Amino acid sequence: MAKSDKTIDPAAKAMLEKAAELEITTAFDRADEMKPCPIGAKGTCCRNCAMGPCRLTKEGQVGVCGATVDTVVARNLARAVAAGSASHSDHGRDLAFVLHGAATGEAPGYQIRDEFKLAEVARHLGVETDGRTKEEIATDVAEKALAEFGKQSGELLYLARAPKKRQQLWRELGIAPRGVDREVVEVLHRTHAMNDQDPDHILDQAMRAALGDGWGGSMLATDITDILFGTPSPLVTQVNLGVLKKDAVNLIIHGHEPTLSEMLVVAVRDPEMIEYAKAKGSNGINVAGICCTSNETLMREGVPSAGNFLHQELAILTGAVEAMVVDIQCIMQGLIGVAENFHTKIITTSPKVMVPGALHMEFDEHRAPEIAREIVKTAIDNFANRGPTYIPDIQENMVPGFSHEYIRYMLGGHYRGSLRPLNDAIMAGRLRGVAGVVGCNNPRVVQDQGHFDVVSELLKNDVLVVQTGCGALCNAKYGLLQGEALKYAGPGLREICETVGIPPVLHMGACVDNSRILTVLSEMATEGGLGSDISDIPGVGIAPEWMSEKALAIGTYFVASGVYVIFGVKSPVEGSEAVTDLISRRWEQKVGGKLEFEPDLQKIVQKALDHIDKKRAALGLPEYDSTRFGQSGDRRWKAWLKAREEGTEVSAYSMAGVTVEDA
Numbered sequence: 001m002a003k004s005d006k007t008i009d010p011a012a013k014a015m016l017e018k019a020a021e022l023e024i025t026t027a028f029d030r031a032d033e034m035k036p037c038p039i040g041a042k043g044t045c046c047r048n049c050a051m052g053p054c055r056l057t058k059e060g061q062v063g064v065c066g067a068t069v070d071t072v073v074a075r076n077l078a079r080a081v082a083a084g085s086a087s088h089s090d091h092g093r094d095l096a097f098v099l100h101g102a103a104t105g106e107a108p109g110y111q112i113r114d115e116f117k118l119a120e121v122a123r124h125l126g127v128e129t130d131g132r133t134k135e136e137i138a139t140d141v142a143e144k145a146l147a148e149f150g151k152q153s154g155e156l157l158y159l160a161r162a163p164k165k166r167q168q169l170w171r172e173l174g175i176a177p178r179g180v181d182r183e184v185v186e187v188l189h190r191t192h193a194m195n196d197q198d199p200d201h202i203l204d205q206a207m208r209a210a211l212g213d214g215w216g217g218s219m220l221a222t223d224i225t226d227i228l229f230g231t232p233s234p235l236v237t238q239v240n241l242g243v244l245k246k247d248a249v250n251l252i253i254h255g256h257e258p259t260l261s262e263m264l265v266v267a268v269r270d271p272e273m274i275e276y277a278k279a280k281g282s283n284g285i286n287v288a289g290i291c292c293t294s295n296e297t298l299m300r301e302g303v304p305s306a307g308n309f310l311h312q313e314l315a316i317l318t319g320a321v322e323a324m325v326v327d328i329q330c331i332m333q334g335l336i337g338v339a340e341n342f343h344t345k346i347i348t349t350s351p352k353v354m355v356p357g358a359l360h361m362e363f364d365e366h367r368a369p370e371i372a373r374e375i376v377k378t379a380i381d382n383f384a385n386r387g388p389t390y391i392p393d394i395q396e397n398m399v400p401g402f403s404h405e406y407i408r409y410m411l412g413g414h415y416r417g418s419l420r421p422l423n424d425a426i427m428a429g430r431l432r433g434v435a436g437v438v439g440c441n442n443p444r445v446v447q448d449q450g451h452f453d454v455v456s457e458l459l460k461n462d463v464l465v466v467q468t469g470c471g472a473l474c475n476a477k478y479g480l481l482q483g484e485a486l487k488y489a490g491p492g493l494r495e496i497c498e499t500v501g502i503p504p505v506l507h508m509g510a511c512v513d514n515s516r517i518l519t520v521l522s523e524m525a526t527e528g529g530l531g532s533d534i535s536d537i538p539g540v541g542i543a544p545e546w547m548s549e550k551a552l553a554i555g556t557y558f559v560a561s562g563v564y565v566i567f568g569v570k571s572p573v574e575g576s577e578a579v580t581d582l583i584s585r586r587w588e589q590k591v592g593g594k595l596e597f598e599p600d601l602q603k604i605v606q607k608a609l610d611h612i613d614k615k616r617a618a619l620g621l622p623e624y625d626s627t628r629f630g631q632s633g634d635r636r637w638k639a640w641l642k643a644r645e646e647g648t649e650v651s652a653y654s655m656a657g658v659t660v661e662d663a
């Protein structure tokens, strides 16, 4: 495959050509050179003790200990889910520590920005609010949150946010998580060599650990981030490599935790720092994000995004990046090799992540503003070392920031905010259903193709799409996260979007913010009209380009919450028919949700629509009919299209505060 065929993004295409010209390799090349191990790919390699590794390749073959292929495959999936759960949740724990420091004054520079959210979280965690200062409340909230990680018995407090029926099911099945950490530890214990050997039983514990992430660690991460930095609401910003500036110091923030990146944003906006940058010959400082740090900062601060996961090396190839500051997760070690060809400094900041060849400037929440300024100064001082630059002039507008609080607000204001209009639209058939399309890029498939094809096809079929993580950044690059994207929407969906004033794809945040989708689903299920549990809702979860263990954790907690989840790329359980059957069929009987792996994008869409229609039928809702709705709203639309065809001047119209020049 030609290099430029490995992505549908014109900016990425340009950078891959540049990489070829400079003879610099990236993940796109390494994916070609490194053929996946065929045994590991199917999940049939067991490396859990020194009697192996045992590679189970033949029918009926067992490991040295006697482990069957089904046990090995289940163990490997469970361990991946545990690793993903641990990653998100540990991120949540760190946020809780920062909240504690902000409340007690030990973390100067941080504030409690959202008191409403604090009060709401306090209520969920059983923290008294009457007559208390926000600092007192926040101290208790942080301590209660931290206790959720180490809790040994009972169940997580946030489980009460799920529909009652769902909570009951978790209890009956024995998969209601007791404590966030405990469930992860138990997966590791059970999957130690020669321990738990029943695939069903092993994977029940994987669901329990994943639920501890979704309804525990991740949900706490989301809530505490909102308390500290504000609950997102829509704003306008830009995405893709064109956001880098030729004449300014470019600082890229990459990773996940917003604690340092928020401080970096403050530092780069400091007039003293801007003056310093100008004194060094630049035209100021430009900060841009990559991956989930980008999602965090673009939806709260409007910081533009340089792109999604596979853009991290490409950004450095522009030669215009003075520093790439990383913290945790999704940070390719290959960054160092690419940066060696340029002046770019890779700066690690987390005590958990060191990268050989990087400059380590360790983050400490107790002196965050000072460290942030040191990092920004390091980037500025590096501007003088910049060589030739090549920044593709490609960027797109996007409207991020649809927190569940904002969704409720936009559907009825403060006086009657609820998800009622959303449920009504699904019940009437204006919306066929809802889909969460989330997750990564994976260089084993064409960058962004999966996200774009799946989402644009769902929109055409009147499915309202919410996105998080790199999937959201992906489709933002193609204009799907703004009003213009209504041209992709079916008539019913378009009518709803025009009425409410929203794009057809709603950006709901970073990967930890998939917990926001759980909250929306839970509220839809309890609002009335769409059954009484998440598994009743005509909706699906899709990760078309997944690559990370975190994605498997997310997928598993959605399944255990009752959602049909489809992953693209390939199946990590292909080596076991029994495990494939368990997660794709028997899990549905057990928890109402199921997990499938389907590399064919068209089949993903078809399966998603079939499932949505099946759920509509089960609820007794009218069969979806694309011709039934959208006529009144369409008139203006059709008049607009006709006027445009005739070459008549048509005025721009406004949606959600965004001026749309062309729709």
Ligand code: BF8
Pocket: 256, 291, 292, 309, 329, 330, 438, 439, 440, 441, 469, 470, 471, 510, 511, 512, 547, 548, 550, 551
């Ligand atoms: O947590 S979508 S590539 S950046 S794992 Fe990573 Fe995947 Fe991006 Fe955010 Ni999520």
